[in-house]
Amino acid sequence: MGLDNKVAIVTGASGGMGKEVVEQFLKQGSNVAAIDLHVDSLQELEKQYPKQLLVLQGNLTEEQSVEVAIKKTADKFGRIDVLANVAGIAQAATDIEKVTLKDWERIMAINSTAVFLTSRAVVPYMKQQNCGSIINIASVSVDRPRPGLNAYVASKGATISLTKALAIELAPYNIRVNAINPGPADTKMLGEFTASGVDEGQTKENIFRKSVPLGELITPEAIANCVLYLSSDLAKMMTGSIVNVDGGRGI
């Protein structure tokens, strides 16, 4: 895919999708900076790829933490070709009148403000190189919302709008910005959308899997395949695109 020796930053790198994205980049020969709040589960990979992989513990909602992580990446690898914003948090389905301001702000901070912070930090490097690719993981729930996921859907909607805004702003610098809308995916997060008092397994099967026309939950591999494609020159004429990887859920 022409991704060998490219430098990719992956956020949410310990999560279901993020770890798969990290592994696929490493297999392609890319250098990877893997950022997450919790990094223990990346230790094995770090041993396997000591030169290619830089593991960075950090909180993406903190301005300073983001700036430091991006600088460490550039210092180690000398450039930044790809930023994959995968980190995110779920919202347990909650009636709007019961959503606290604190919950709303926490979801916004991770799912959209963090995307602003990481994008702002990488763009100077990408502008200098006159190339780059930013990929934001949003959600098909923006087009097909579910009751009670109010803050989550709003936070992902903001990310889609930011994707388009940056795509037009950064096109003159050959920096492409695209988003992926996953459908319900088979990761730890899926159960976290369950309303309190409701069985998690039942929600996964009856609400999520059955809502996918192709009949299966989305795999992390399917998301990673799309991230790699959008990172590569195969997608060199794609910017401002919102790509559904959702088994048809968005139809």
Ligand SMILES: NC(=O)c1ccc[n+]([C@@H]2O[C@H](COP(=O)([O-])OP(=O)(O)OC[C@H]3O[C@@H](n4cnc5c(N)ncnc54)[C@H](O)[C@@H]3O)[C@@H](O)[C@H]2O)c1
């Ligand atoms: N799983 C789904 O069904 C689904 C569907 C649509 C969209 N998404 C989106 O896909 C992305 C990946 O989700 P996933 O299913 O892999 O979830 P996950 O919970 O397995 O992984 C999310 C990762 O983000 C990290 N993270 C959270 N807050 C952070 C912070 N402040 N700083 C640094 N790291 C932080 C977590 O530690 C975790 O490792 C998310 O943006 C999510 O909203 C998921």
